[in-house]
Amino acid sequence: MFLRLFSFLLIQCLGGVAGALVAPEDLQIRGALAGMLVAGLLWVLFDFSRGLRLLNWLRRGDVSDVPLKHGLWGEVTDRARRLVRAREQQIRESDTRLQDFLAALQASPNGVVLLDAEGRIEWFNQTAATHFGLDAQRDLLQHFGNLVRDPAYAAYAAGADFLQDVTMPGRGHSPSRPVRLSVHLHPYGDGRRLLLSRDVTALEQAEAMRRDFVANVSHEIRTPLTVLTGFVETLQSLPLDETERARYLDLMAQQAERMQTLVSDLLTLSRLEGSPLPSTGEWTPVRSLLLQLEQEARALSAVLSPPEGPSQVLAFNLAAQEDIAGLSAELHSAMSNLVSNAIRYTPAGGQIEVGWLHHDDGRCEFYVQDSGPGIAPEHIPRLTERFYRVDRSRSRDTGGTGLGLAIVKHVAQRHGAELKIDSTPGKGSRFAMVFPASRVRMPRPAALAAD
Numbered sequence: 001m002f003l004r005l006f007s008f009l010l011i012q013c014l015g016g017v018a019g020a021l022v023a024p025e026d027l028q029i030r031g032a033l034a035g036m037l038v039a040g041l042l043w044v045l046f047d048f049s050r051g052l053r054l055l056n057w058l059r060r061g062d063v064s065d066v067p068l069k070h071g072l073w074g075e076v077t078d079r080a081r082r083l084v085r086a087r088e089q090q091i092r093e094s095d096t097r098l099q100d101f102l103a104a105l106q107a108s109p110n111g112v113v114l115l116d117a118e119g120r121i122e123w124f125n126q127t128a129a130t131h132f133g134l135d136a137q138r139d140l141l142q143h144f145g146n147l148v149r150d151p152a153y154a155a156y157a158a159g160a161d162f163l164q165d166v167t168m169p170g171r172g173h174s175p176s177r178p179v180r181l182s183v184h185l186h187p188y189g190d191g192r193r194l195l196l197s198r199d200v201t202a203l204e205q206a207e208a209m210r211r212d213f214v215a216n217v218s219h220e221i222r223t224p225l226t227v228l229t230g231f232v233e234t235l236q237s238l239p240l241d242e243t244e245r246a247r248y249l250d251l252m253a254q255q256a257e258r259m260q261t262l263v264s265d266l267l268t269l270s271r272l273e274g275s276p277l278p279s280t281g282e283w284t285p286v287r288s289l290l291l292q293l294e295q296e297a298r299a300l301s302a303v304l305s306p307p308e309g310p311s312q313v314l315a316f317n318l319a320a321q322e323d324i325a326g327l328s329a330e331l332h333s334a335m336s337n338l339v340s341n342a343i344r345y346t347p348a349g350g351q352i353e354v355g356w357l358h359h360d361d362g363r364c365e366f367y368v369q370d371s372g373p374g375i376a377p378e379h380i381p382r383l384t385e386r387f388y389r390v391d392r393s394r395s396r397d398t399g400g401t402g403l404g405l406a407i408v409k410h411v412a413q414r415h416g417a418e419l420k421i422d423s424t425p426g427k428g429s430r431f432a433m434v435f436p437a438s439r440v441r442m443p444r445p446a447a448l449a450a451d
Helices: 002-022 025-060 071-106 126-132 151-158 201-237 242-274 286-304 328-345 377-382 392-397 404-414 445-450
Strands: 111-115 121-124 166-169 180-188 192-199 283-285 313-316 323-325 351-358 364-370 418-424 428-435
Touching (some): 126 192, 151 166, 151 180, 201 242, 242 404, 283 286, 286 313, 286 323, 286 328, 377 418, 404 418, 404 428
Antiparallel strands (some): 111 121, 180 192, 364 428, 418 428
16 A cells, blocks of 8 residues: 555655646646646556456456466455455355355265245156156256146145155056055255155065965965864864764864964075075085985875876986085975976876976076966966965965965075066966076086996
């Protein structure tokens, strides 16, 4: 500020001196005053031009090109440049934090939608786009209620109670492939709302399976218990001859065996779910499994076949030479379930083929093919659910518990195998377990020679 005043006074003095020198002798005082006035005006104009340059620079916002470096306006320019750079740094940091925050929301497993006070979409992450079928180029600033037309959500959004969530169908929902979403609104800011969505399809299916499991177990156990209770009361209250008593005891034994089979299957499932995965260090010859399955299958077929009439035709391909890695008891349980199901559901005179195939890519396949009644396509996806039955009355007549294919599925998953089911109503079914090449090996020549 001192330099600025000094420069103004110096210009005034120089202007006065110049005016006095130029003016006549009798007008030197007036000449000096005029010179000072002109010098002052020139200084003001020059200073004003510097101020305009500073103003234009501020309007451009380009802090890299500094127009003034000296004087008062130079200092103002420098301080303004520092303030602008500090503000730009704050903006960059704020933008970085915002991007980090949006990236975190983008990585969230839940759907996130930001709605303004009018219910229009301001931002959403990819999970929400998947849940509701939203498109960033098309749906921003659109009313969410117009894009998601669900009565349950409309009633929920219109209310004022957002303490609880609402469950609604998600994108691609269908009776055969349900998709259920849990949607929760959280008010924030000036009338804005944060919408969180979560896929609860698996949770609802698990809860439904739990309810069905408890109901089915209760029913499966209550039915034979009711029969046993009735027979016990009959034996206690009525005089029966030996023939009737023997018949009742035989029926009681059948119901007790049915309950024992059910409990055994339940324990098997529980053990499969709770035990560690089988290692790849234990090897079992496939041929020995097939031989054991053949013996059991022929015995079961003989028991279930009618005394008179054609029997089932069983064909076992025993040419397998491979070893399979895994627990022998689990593998036998799964394969035995597939074979026994084929025997129970194939009528007398039908054909059942059991074998082992080696694929070109190293995978191997255990298969069971029958000429039974077949299965309709809508039932196939649910066959491995616990207690699921295509025909409940017929399943109980065959003595099944409804847990066999669930056991097969768990064993296949634990051994890295794929369970394949192909069936045509009226033509039969084919069940196969395809094992990866990593769990199959050819035995050593010495082992083959000993076999």
